[in-house]
Every structure is written in structure tokens, then in C-alpha cells.
Amino acid sequence: MTNDAPIPVPVSLLRPPTDDLLDVVGIGSPLVDVICRVEDAVLDRLGLTKGSMELISLDQAEAIYASMGSSIEVSGGSAANTVAGVAALGGKAGFIGKVADDAMGEVFTHDISASGVDFEAAIVPADEAGTGRCLVMVTEDAERTMATHLGVANTFAPGDVDGHLLARTKITYLEGYLFDLPPAKEAMRQAVEATHAADGSVALTLSDSFCVERHRSDFLGLFDGDIDLLFANHDEIVALFGAKGLDAALDALEETGVLGAITLGADGSMIVTPAGRIAVPAAPVATVVDTNGAGDLFAAGFLYGITNGLDPEASGRLGGLCAAEVISHLGARPQADLRRLASEAGLI
Amino acid sequence: MTNDAPIPVPVSLLRPPTDDLLDVVGIGSPLVDVICRVEDAVLDRLGLTKGSMELISLDQAEAIYASMGSSIEVSGGSAANTVAGVAALGGKAGFIGKVADDAMGEVFTHDISASGVDFEAAIVPADEAGTGRCLVMVTEDAERTMATHLGVANTFAPGDVDGHLLARTKITYLEGYLFDLPPAKEAMRQAVEATHAADGSVALTLSDSFCVERHRSDFLGLFDGDIDLLFANHDEIVALFGAKGLDAALDALEETGVLGAITLGADGSMIVTPAGRIAVPAAPVATVVDTNGAGDLFAAGFLYGITNGLDPEASGRLGGLCAAEVISHLGARPQADLRRLASEAGLI
Numbered sequence: 001m002t003n004d005a006p007i008p009v010p011v012s013l014l015r016p017p018t019d020d021l022l023d024v025v026g027i028g029s030p031l032v033d034v035i036c037r038v039e040d041a042v043l044d045r046l047g048l049t050k051g052s053m054e055l056i057s058l059d060q061a062e063a064i065y066a067s068m069g070s071s072i073e074v075s076g077g078s079a080a081n082t083v084a085g086v087a088a089l090g091g092k093a094g095f096i097g098k099v100a101d102d103a104m105g106e107v108f109t110h111d112i113s114a115s116g117v118d119f120e121a122a123i124v125p126a127d128e129a130g131t132g133r134c135l136v137m138v139t140e141d142a143e144r145t146m147a148t149h150l151g152v153a154n155t156f157a158p159g160d161v162d163g164h165l166l167a168r169t170k171i172t173y174l175e176g177y178l179f180d181l182p183p184a185k186e187a188m189r190q191a192v193e194a195t196h197a198a199d200g201s202v203a204l205t206l207s208d209s210f211c212v213e214r215h216r217s218d219f220l221g222l223f224d225g226d227i228d229l230l231f232a233n234h235d236e237i238v239a240l241f242g243a244k245g246l247d248a249a250l251d252a253l254e255e256t257g258v259l260g261a262i263t264l265g266a267d268g269s270m271i272v273t274p275a276g277r278i279a280v281p282a283a284p285v286a287t288v289v290d291t292n293g294a295g296d297l298f299a300a301g302f303l304y305g306i307t308n309g310l311d312p313e314a315s316g317r318l319g320g321l322c323a324a325e326v327i328s329h330l331g332a333r334p335q336a337d338l339r340r341l342a343s344e345a346g347l348i
Numbered sequence: 349m350t351n352d353a354p355i356p357v358p359v360s361l362l363r364p365p366t367d368d369l370l371d372v373v374g375i376g377s378p379l380v381d382v383i384c385r386v387e388d389a390v391l392d393r394l395g396l397t398k399g400s401m402e403l404i405s406l407d408q409a410e411a412i413y414a415s416m417g418s419s420i421e422v423s424g425g426s427a428a429n430t431v432a433g434v435a436a437l438g439g440k441a442g443f444i445g446k447v448a449d450d451a452m453g454e455v456f457t458h459d460i461s462a463s464g465v466d467f468e469a470a471i472v473p474a475d476e477a478g479t480g481r482c483l484v485m486v487t488e489d490a491e492r493t494m495a496t497h498l499g500v501a502n503t504f505a506p507g508d509v510d511g512h513l514l515a516r517t518k519i520t521y522l523e524g525y526l527f528d529l530p531p532a533k534e535a536m537r538q539a540v541e542a543t544h545a546a547d548g549s550v551a552l553t554l555s556d557s558f559c560v561e562r563h564r565s566d567f568l569g570l571f572d573g574d575i576d577l578l579f580a581n582h583d584e585i586v587a588l589f590g591a592k593g594l595d596a597a598l599d600a601l602e603e604t605g606v607l608g609a610i611t612l613g614a615d616g617s618m619i620v621t622p623a624g625r626i627a628v629p630a631a632p633v634a635t636v637v638d639t640n641g642a643g644d645l646f647a648a649g650f651l652y653g654i655t656n657g658l659d660p661e662a663s664g665r666l667g668g669l670c671a672a673e674v675i676s677h678l679g680a681r682p683q684a685d686l687r688r689l690a691s692e693a694g695l696i
Contacts, residue, residue, distance in 0.1 A: 036462075037683065070432065070459040070681055073421035084418065103451035111418040114384075286634070329677060333418055335385065 007275045007313065009306050010259055013171070013201045013228060022118065023091040023307040024203075025165045027191055028079030028175035029153035030097040030112075030121070032104045035136040035290070035330050036071040043137060043145055050139065052210045053146040055180060058128065061149035064135050073104075074331035075111035076134055078207060078296050079175040081332045085300025085322050087116035088338040089348070091308065094118040094165040096191075100152045102126035104133065111333070122160035124152050136292055138330065144292040150181075157183035158190050166194040170307045171229070173299070176207035179215040192226045201228040205299055209235035216240060223256045231299045233263045250277065261302050261316065263295055268320055271312045280316035283324035283345075293332025297322040301342075310347070318347045355623045355661065357654050358607055361519070361549045361576055370466065371439040371655040372551075373513045375539055376427030376523035377501035378445040378460075378469070380452045383484040383638070383678050384419040391485060391493055398487065400558045401494040403528060406476065409497035412483050421452075422679035423459035424482055426555060426644050427523040429680045433648025433670050435464035436686040437696070439656060442466040442513040444539075448500045450474035452481065459681070470508040472500050484640055486678065492640040498529075505531035506538050514542040518655045519577070521647070524555035527563040540574045551577035553647055554584035561587055571604045579647045581611045598625065609650050609664065611643055616668055619660045628664035631672035631693075641680025645670040649690075658695070666695045 043050055046064055056064070075084075083093040095117050099105035105123065108131060112119045132151040138144050156178070166172055172195040178184040192202050204219075204227045206212050212219060219240055230253065234246055237260075243249035246264075253260045253272050260272035268282040301322035305315025325336050342348045391398055394412055404412070423432075431441040443465050447453035453471065456479060460467045480499040486492050504526070514520055520543040526532040540550050552567075552575045554560050560567060567588055578601065582594055585608075591597035594612075601608045601620050608620035616630040649670035653663025673684050690696045 037685075065458065068458075069462045070423065071455075071462070072679060072681075072683075073455065075418065107419075107421065110413065110416075114417045114419070330683060331420060333420075335420075335678060337385075 006311050007273050007278055009312060010274060013259065013306055020168055021092070022094050022165065022169040024083055024086045024171050024173050024303045025094040025096065025169040026079035026083040026173045027096045027161070027188065028178060029077050029132050029150055029156065030080055030099045030108045031077040031132040031134040031148065031153070032108055033074050033076035033134045033136045033292070033332060034065065034068070034071045035074060035138060035292070036069045038069065038137040038139060040139055042067070043139070048137070048145050048147060049210070050145050051143050053148060053177065053208050056147045056149050058149055061133060061135065061147070064147055068135065068137070072330060073107065074333055075108050076332050078177060078205065079173055080112055081293050081296035082173060082299045082303065083117050084112060084115040084333050085297045085338060086304045088334050089300065089304040089342060090339045091304040094120065094169065096120060096160070096162055096165060098122040098124065098153050098156045098160050100124055100126045100129065100131045102130050105131035118165065120162040120165055129154065138290045138292065142288040142291050142327065144290060154181065155183065156181060156187060158187045161187050161191050163194050166191055166200070167198045169195065169200050171201045171203050171303060173203045173205070173303065175205055176211050176219065179211065179218055185218070202226060203229035203231065203303065205231040205295065206236035206240060209239045212236050212239040223258055227258055229259045229261070231261050231295065233295060234265070237262055261299070261319065263298050263323070269298065269316050271316050273312055278313045278316065280313060280320060283320040285324040285328050288327050290330045291327050293326040294323045296332055297326040297334065314347055318342055321345055321347065354659050355621050355626055357660060358622060361607065361654055368516055369440070370442050370513065370517045372431055372434045372519050372521050372651045373442040373444065373517040374427035374431040374521045375444045375509070375526070375536065377425050377480050377498055377504065377525060378428055378447045378456045379425040379480040379482040379496065379501070380455055381422050381424035381482045381484045381640070381680060382413065382416070382419045383422065383486060383640070384417045386417065386485040386487060388487055390415070391487070396485070396493050396495060397558070398493050399491050401496060401525065401556050404495045404497050406497055409481060409483065409495070412495055416483065416485070420678060421455065422681055423456050424680050426525060426553065427521055428460055429641050429644035430521060430647045430651065431465050432460060432463040432681050433645045433686065434652045436682050437648065437652040437690060438687045439652040442468065442517065444468060444508070444510055444513060446470040446472065446501050446504045446508050448472055448474045448477065448479045450478050453479035466513065468510040468513055477502065486638045486640065490636040490639050490675065492638060502529065503531065504529060504535060506535045509535050509539050511542050514539055514548070515546040517543065517548050519549045519551050519651060521551045521553070521651065523553055524559050524567065527559065527566055533566070549576040550574060551579065551651065553579040553643065554588060557583035557587045560584050564588060571606055575606055577607045577609070579609050579643065581643055582613070585610055609647070609667065611646050611671070617646065617664050619664050621660055626661045626664065628661060628668060631665070631668040633672040633676050636675050638678045639675050641674040642671045644680055645674040645682065662695055666690055669693055669695065
């Protein structure tokens, strides 16, 4: 590991800027988060594993919602949160996903468009499934446990991917959660090909260590030329490589030659590049209220950074700053002016 | 003014507790708040007066929403916020209001019921009007400006008031905003009679100084035996009595014989009783994020206090504590455990 000399962004992630290019296009499940605070005992009673994301049916969603306290609704979805953050920093961002023509679809569409993101949605008529909802239960320790009813996002498939956005993006950002859905997996494969054909790069977030356990071999297969940049947290990267600990996992990641941005909670992040590793400290946060969105917004800052001329270390700092903002309140979308925060911190 | 001897709750507000009694029943417009941060220039462009609440049509609501940034949705409505706060403190509370059978009506109904409030709703089939929405724009100074499309709450009328709840309440709490709607005004008059017939007391919040300007003579008429307790802030009480300043307004209030709880922002509150006045300091708050709900939650703490054996000063302190919690985040419903906060502060 060395922090001595500035480490450059790998050439494969650089693309000459033109007026028409987008910095990041995200592909994922559009969701509206329904957030409330719960005691740990509630998770036990509902049979949910703390810190995980579980897919649930409409019936389960209704039963869990009925047992939840007074909630707040905020647009969510992992990749959508990330591109909203990129746009909040002043970047050019797009999003691809599937919503229903209903009240929650209207909320999601309003919010992501109002964030400045170019949303080319697959909109389907409202039916029983509806727009996806994520029930987010936040415990005293600020950890979040999620139960997601994907609704119409469950049928996301190759025909829902818009090749026009992918032909214009520097980086296509994929959420690992999509690997739970076979047609979405195929859509992601096509997106990888379309992005590379247009000289763009592909980034993947592992999303969730339980998701990694379910799809380890699929994820490992992506290192064979499909992805150029990986986002993961401690548990996810260890799970991916079946490693004995973080160091072993980082060694394994380094061998793949893929750029890695690994979040480590209060310990900040570790950027793994072909030219060495960079430890980046966490940004200070007064009170951690809700960790939901921490990884998504770290990715936003990092992606904005490397597509806008920052080196990997500064990009990691920007990621940490964005993550610190989003964990200081309920909800996984930024509430403060990220661009101003970044400017005040001297990062942009 | 004296703070020397404990000042008791006026006898008219005391009612012997029984298992079946509710502490507070609120009557008001059920709303879902759609909250976003804006710059002052946006208010100017939309023609909205900072700090006010304005009623708008569906077309206006759609136009303003389209120009708003990424938002969060939280159940709101002034009186509904108050009874949710009473319930969060452990009190028994009810609410009467009109919602549509649509997604936002479902959100409102879930949240108020999940708060522990007995909601006897007038539910009407979903039509174009829908459940009421309040567009809340929060500026840098944490002030909120509101544009409300009442939806089906616009037709709230005497037939929508449930006499059963009013026969069981210690205090019926009315929001002044209802005076903007003639049929609702008649419904409020019937509610006052039903409450008094069952030996309950009636509280009114003036809601908004612009609302007071619109209905001053109606409000003043209520002091002739209709109301027993008044909530107002500085601007509202001054507007009500057309007074030269706060002291003159408080003198005028004292002459009416009605118990008054006057909120004064960072200066705390002033409780005006027939036996003298009590100045209550504000509770500390680290960062004021959004003042929306400050008055509603002050009323929650005060109402819980006086219906649960606290003297007016302690009730004012509890009100201040609840207000401090709600202004520390976006949204006008409590996010922290109010009962625990009150217990830690030695108030309950």
C-alpha cells in the first residue's frame, strides 16, 4: 500500500468529454422507500435478518406495512440513489428502470427527474403489483433492514434497456440486486456489451453480502472483462472472494486488475488500483441516524469524482462526504446541497 | 407575571379519568406533506408568501409540484400532527377528518393509526380531488412555506363529525385552518356543542396569522363560551387582537379568561392563565432544520401535560421539548421516541 505518490485513474475509465456525454447511467430497480424506526424485537417477530435486504411478495409487504409504525416515504432504489447523488454534485446522470403508472411511480419519476437525472423509464399500466416499494426498518443503532416488494420492477428485462443512454455514458453503473432476477441479468449483460461497444466503462455494486452469497459465481464471472470498477463493503468483498478477512479479499481483488472502491464504515474506504491502494478516512458526521444509502452515496461521490477529473483519493473523499450527509437523516437521497458541501470541503 | 407559586390547571379543563376517556380528539384536514428544500427565489417565482399557508387548486398543485425538487412524503395536517404527538407521548388520542380511498389516503390512514391514534375517518371514493396534499417548501433559514390542495378535505362538513369520539374526549382540538371552509365551520360549531354537552373542553389553534386576518371576527366570537384553551404564536395572537405588540395582545387574551399557550420561537412560550402568566424557556435544539410542525408538536406536549396531571408550566416545558424534536428534521411528525425524551427530561 502506498499513499505517497498520486495514483491516477486507470486509462480505461477515462473518456474524452463532449457536450453530449453523461457521466453515469444507473440501471436498477426504481423503488419508493417506506421508512420507520423499529425496535430490534420487531425484526425478530417479522423473521427479518438485521442489515439484509429481502425480496417479499405483495401479501408480505402489506402484512409488514400493517405492523410498521408511522413512516416517511422517500424515493429510493440503490442505483437510483447513486445517480441522484451524481446529479446533486453537478454531474450528468441517467437512469434506466421500470415503474407503474400509479401514485408511487409518479413520486419516483418526479423525484429523479427533479434531481436532474435523465430518466428513460419503462412505464407499464398500473396493476396489482404497482411500482416497487422498499420497507426500510431503522433500528436504534442506525442500521437498516429492508424488505422489498419489487412490483413491476420484477419483470425488468432486456427490452426495457434503452441503448441510447448507454451509447452516451462514460460509466454504466449496475446494482447487484438485479442478479436476483434472471431476465434482469440478461438485460445487464446486454447493457455491458452496449456500454463497451461505445467505449464506456462498467461499474458494479455488490449491493448486499447475502446477495453475493446467492450469486457468487455469476459475480466472479464478471471480472473476466465485463466490469471495470467494483463497489463493495467489507462483508461483501469478503463474501465475494470467500476470503479469510479483508486483507485477503483486497489481495484477491487486486489480482483481478479491476479498480475497487471498498467502503469500511467508520474506517472510511480503501481504493484498490492496479498501481496500489489508497486508504481514505471517513468524513465526520455528528449523529448517525440511518445508514441506508451510505454505500449508494459513496458511489455517487466516487463516480462523480473519477468522471470529472479528480484522482482516486479525492474521489474517495468526495464519496465519504456524500455518505456522511445521507446517514445524518432518514432516507437514502441527499437532503443538503451536495455540490456546496463538496465545494466547502475544497473537493470540487 | 409571576413564576413564584405553582399555577394550577383551570378547573374547567379537568375531567375525572376513566378507562374509556380520550385525552385529545383533533379535528382537521388530513394531509400528506410533500417536502423539499428551496431557495427563496423559488417562492418569489411561484408567488408564495414566505411562512404562510395558501390554499391552491389541483392545477396549481400540479404546476408547483412539477417545479419542486426531489421531495419526501410524510403524513401531516396540523391537528393530525398534534394528536400523533399526544399518542407518541403515551396519551389517548383520536382524530376526525376526511380522506379519499387512494394511495395517499392509505398512507395517511396507516400513519395515524400506527401512531396509536383512533382515526374515525370519513372515507370517500377516490376521484380527481383525492386525499389532500400540502406542498411544503423549506428555505435555508428553516422557515416553511406551504401550498395546500385540500382535495376531498375541502368538503368536510357536519355529517363527517363522529359524535362518539367527542362524547369521550377530555379536550377537542380544532385547527383554525378549518375556518377557511364554510361547511367545516359549521361542523366545528357542532363539535364544540357535542364536546361541551359531554363535559369536555375545547381547544383552538389559530394556525396562521394570515388565516387570523381572514377570520378575525369569527375567531373572536369563539371566546364567548365556545373555547377553553387557545394556542397561538406571536404573530397570530397580535393579529387576533389587532394589538400594538405582544404585551398588549397577552393583556387582551387574559381578559377573555381563556387559558392561552403562546409559542414564541426561540424565546420559548408564555402560558396565560386566569391566575397569572408563566414564561417557559425553549428546549435546546442542535440544528433547526425545518420549523414545520413546531406549533403542532408544542400543542401535543401541552395537551398531553394538562390532561395527564402536569401543571401548566411543566406542560409548557413538555410542549417545548416536543417542538424541539420536530424542528430538528424534515417533516412535522415526531421521528424520535417522545415518551422516552420526556422521561429523560424528568417531565413524565
